[in-house]
Amino acid sequence: MVTLELSGVGATPRAGIGTVVWHRGTTDLPEPPDPKTVDVDEQLAAFEAARERAREQLADERERARERVGDDEAEIFDAHRAFVDDPEITGGVEAAIENGLPAPHAVRQAFEDPIARLEGLEGSTAERADDLRDVRDRLLRILTGGDRTDLGDLPEGSILLAERLAPSDTARLDPDAVAGFATVFGGRTSHAAIFARSLGIPAVVGVGDELAQVGEGREVLVDGDDGVVVVDPDDAARERLGGAATAVTRDRVATTDGRAVEVAANVGTLAELDGAVEQGADGIGLFRTEFLFLDRDSPPDEDEQYDAYVEAASAFPGDRVVVRTLDVGGDKPIPYVDAPGETNPFLGERGIRRSLGPDADLFETQLRALLRAAAAVDELSVMFPLVARVEELDAALSRVEAVAEELADEGVDRAIPELGVMIETPGSAFVAEELAARAEFLSIGTNDLAQYVMAASRENARVADLHDPLHPPVLRAIRRTVEAGHEGDAWVGMCGEMAGDPDLTELLVGLGLDELSMSAVTVPDVKARVAECDAENARELAERALSATTRDEVLSILEE
Numbered sequence: 001m002v003t004l005e006l007s008g009v010g011a012t013p014r015a016g017i018g019t020v021v022w023h024r025g026t027t028d029l030p031e032p033p034d035p036k037t038v039d040v041d042e043q044l045a046a047f048e049a050a051r052e053r054a055r056e057q058l059a060d061e062r063e064r065a066r067e068r069v070g071d072d073e074a075e076i077f078d079a080h081r082a083f084v085d086d087p088e089i090t091g092g093v094e095a096a097i098e099n100g101l102p103a104p105h106a107v108r109q110a111f112e113d114p115i116a117r118l119e120g121l122e123g124s125t126a127e128r129a130d131d132l133r134d135v136r137d138r139l140l141r142i143l144t145g146g147d148r149t150d151l152g153d154l155p156e157g158s159i160l161l162a163e164r165l166a167p168s169d170t171a172r173l174d175p176d177a178v179a180g181f182a183t184v185f186g187g188r189t190s191h192a193a194i195f196a197r198s199l200g201i202p203a204v205v206g207v208g209d210e211l212a213q214v215g216e217g218r219e220v221l222v223d224g225d226d227g228v229v230v231v232d233p234d235d236a237a238r239e240r241l242g243g244a245a246t247a248v249t250r251d252r253v254a255t256t257d258g259r260a261v262e263v264a265a266n267v268g269t270l271a272e273l274d275g276a277v278e279q280g281a282d283g284i285g286l287f288r289t290e291f292l293f294l295d296r297d298s299p300p301d302e303d304e305q306y307d308a309y310v311e312a313a314s315a316f317p318g319d320r321v322v323v324r325t326l327d328v329g330g331d332k333p334i335p336y337v338d339a340p341g342e343t344n345p346f347l348g349e350r351g352i353r354r355s356l357g358p359d360a361d362l363f364e365t366q367l368r369a370l371l372r373a374a375a376a377v378d379e380l381s382v383m384f385p386l387v388a389r390v391e392e393l394d395a396a397l398s399r400v401e402a403v404a405e406e407l408a409d410e411g412v413d414r415a416i417p418e419l420g421v422m423i424e425t426p427g428s429a430f431v432a433e434e435l436a437a438r439a440e441f442l443s444i445g446t447n448d449l450a451q452y453v454m455a456a457s458r459e460n461a462r463v464a465d466l467h468d469p470l471h472p473p474v475l476r477a478i479r480r481t482v483e484a485g486h487e488g489d490a491w492v493g494m495c496g497e498m499a500g501d502p503d504l505t506e507l508l509v510g511l512g513l514d515e516l517s518m519s520a521v522t523v524p525d526v527k528a529r530v531a532e533c534d535a536e537n538a539r540e541l542a543e544r545a546l547s548a549t550t551r552d553e554v555l556s557i558l559e560e
């Protein structure tokens with residue numbers, strides 16, 4: 001058997017080997033067969049049965065939504081039901097089947113025009129295109145069995161291949177069973193990749209269409225270090241599985257001339273806490289709480305959240321644990337949060353915008369849980385995501401004050417935690433002075449900061465080169481944030497993926513960061529690099545990098 005190597009973007013710096021299981025998306029159908037071989041009656045019957053099944057599913061979901069959120073919200077299911085029975089659409093599907101297309105292909109084709117028509121309209125009517133897409137995908141899932149791969153129950157030694165994975169998909173993976181995954185699309189800082197990294201699952205993303213040719217059941221090696229997927233690996237390729245791991249240290253680290261740098265872990269779930277402790281993290285620099293809200297039918301209530309925050313803090317007694325308030329939107333939609341389909345979700349209602357707007361109730365519940373947890377544990381810190389304006393931080397801080405008063409009136413134990421703000425928009429980097437005057441710390445989220453400074457989606461492998469924090473504009477935004485933070489007596493950390501790249505540790509120390517927070521797997525390497533570097537040399541390196549005009553120049557300065 002000939003070994004085949006495909007390259008993509010390494011997402012978790014580990015390698016794993018196993019057997020391919022495909023998680024098929026709904027619209028990536030195989031080529032349709034010769035029309036003459038299609039049994040028209042059978043396909044018409046399959047379509048009819050799929051519609052019946054869709055009606056049943058919609059009725060069940062409507063009922064659940066009515067109980068949970070009320071009649072108004074449940075109405076969306078009536079709209080979906082109307083699409084299932086829309087004569088224009090069903091007539092289109094039937095005509096396509098009669099012309100020799102199998103039912104799934106006919107569904108995909110017949111929905112195309114109506115979706116495009118709705119997309120071309122203005123305002124909220126355009127959002128109906130999402131509803132129509134949803135109905136199409138539901139029918140396709142029923143027809144193709146596309147929802148039959150149970151991601152939470154994959155056989156041990158699986159290598160999961162998919163066109164793309166949503167964060168809620170990766171959240172369901174069992175790291176003991178999944179030996180690795182690879183996707184056709186996606187970038188290194190897409191949330192699916194970040195989640196894989198925090199679970200320590202070897203992963204390569206953005207491999208491109210060639211991945212689609214790798215068949216179910218093949219043996220595949222995923223090397224997330226080099227960003228390579230090897231099909232039918234030979235002995236030479238298997239050597240990628242070796243590699244000595246850096247020794248773990250639980251001690252805090254400092255540069256050779258004594259500058260302490262905190263090296264913390266990013267987590268999304270409580271299940272990742274053990275890994276963070278095992279890898280010797282000094283604390284948690286980013287707890288992405290949205291993962292508590294994914295993959296379920298309703299939000300966790302105040303007590304459940306309180307327990308989660310206390311558990312996180314208790315895993316690191318005496319160390320700082322930074323909890324980020326809910327950051328929904330972008331590539332992290334939550335099914336039961338009433339968010340409109342957005343043309344440009346990364347530029348729409350995300351993070352603090354939702355917490356101060358449509359998700360104000362969720363925000364209040366979360367703050368109540370956090371303030372109660374802050375009273376129960378040593379070192380809880382809270383930060384707000386996607387702030388772009390000073391007013392947003394002011395509004396969030398007032399919400400904290402109001403919730404503290406509310407709890408006091410109820411006689412409930414509470415404390416105001418250390419409060420910080422994420423710097424992940426150009427807006428926040430430009431007003432970092434004012435933010436630092438109000439907050440106790442700033443934490444730079446380079447995944448979003450690079451995306452917004454460079455106008456390059458973190459999800460799109462085609463602009464992966466642009467979405468790179470080593471571009472001078474991003475480096476300069478980092479520098480100004482660190483300086484503004486320190487002038488305002490705020491400590492400044494970094495919790496974007498840049499912080500976890502050991503090859504950049506010296507640069508980041510030189511830029512003046514006080515804390516670096518990353519997926520637990522990279523903590524030992526970054527600690528080792530901090531301990532090797534001299535703060536003065538690092539500062540000179542950073543100065544040189546900051547004076548570079550292009551990313552290539554920055555790279556050659558780092559390589560020297």
Ligand code: PEP
Nearest residue numbers: 424445446447448495496
């Ligand atoms: C970031 O944007 O860098 C960040 C840490 O937040 P997230 O990746 O969750 O958007």
Ligand code: MG
Nearest residue numbers: 424445447448
């Ligand atoms: Mg972010």
